[in-house]
Amino acid sequence: SGINAEYGGSTIGAVRNKTSAKIKIGDDETVTNGQRVVTITGSNSEVNWATNQVKRLILDAEDEGSRSNNPNNLSFSSPPQRYEDAKPYSKLFDIAKSVLPFTASTDKSDDKISKEIKIPNSNAGMVIGKKAAVINEIRNFSNCKVLIAKDSEVADDLRVIQITGTPRDVHLADYLITAVQQMPRDLSQAIAR
Numbered sequence: 001s002g003i004n005a006e007y008g009g010s011t012i013g014a015v016r017n018k019t020s021a022k023i024k025i026g027d028d029e030t031v032t033n034g035q036r037v038v039t040i041t042g043s044n045s046e047v048n049w050a051t052n053q054v055k056r057l058i059l060d061a062e063d064e065g066s067r068s069n070n071p072n073n074l075s076f077s078s079p080p081q082r083y084e085d086a087k088p089y090s091k092l093f094d095i096a097k098s099v100l101p102f103t104a105s106t107d108k109s110d111d112k113i114s115k116e117i118k119i120p121n122s123n124a125g126m127v128i129g130k131k132a133a134v135i136n137e138i139r140n141f142s143n144c145k146v147l148i149a150k151d152s153e154v155a156d157d158l159r160v161i162q163i164t165g166t167p168r169d170v171h172l173a174d175y176l177i178t179a180v181q182q183m184p185r186d187l188s189q190a191i192a193r
Contacts, residue, residue: 019042024038040054095183115164115174118159138177142173144163163177
């Protein structure tokens with residue numbers, strides 16, 4: 001039961017493979033109050049991505065009612081109550097929520113999807129940000145591959161953005177791209193600082 005009752009199981013293994021992070025699930029001696037230590041190592045982006053994926057697995061397992069007192073279940077001491085809390089901290093996400101209400105996606109599929117959105121070409125700089133800080137934050141926080149059309153590919157003053165990831169992640173990236181365009185320019189530039 002839970003996320004992964006077997007330490008070498010396919011669910012955590014899939015996260016390891018997807019993120020390239022090293023994930024170590026503590027043995028029985030690390031269990032305290034029914035919670036087990038999980039250690040994630042790698043580059044900053046690998047650790048953030050893997051942490052997000054493990055937290056999502058925990059939330060999904062809890063949502064399905066499969067959480068029990070079994071010490072093989074993974075849990076954090078204060079499990080998040082909402083999807084956005086399962087993500088690592090993001091200054092961009094905090095600012096975005098102040099300009100546009102966020103509603104989490106209920107699609108829990110792990111299948112990869114792609115979504116194409118079009119934004120006014122004049123907003124491309126806001127979405128990319130100084131030194132690509134905004135688009136990189138969107139990519140890292142949403143765990144999506146986000147491709148922005150080049151200047152030479154702009155048609156009808158619209159720039160195409162291709163977002164690829166799970167439905168939940170694509171929904172989040174789309175939300176962030178929409179919110180950034182509604183922010184005052186000084187707010188979107190604050191992310192680069």
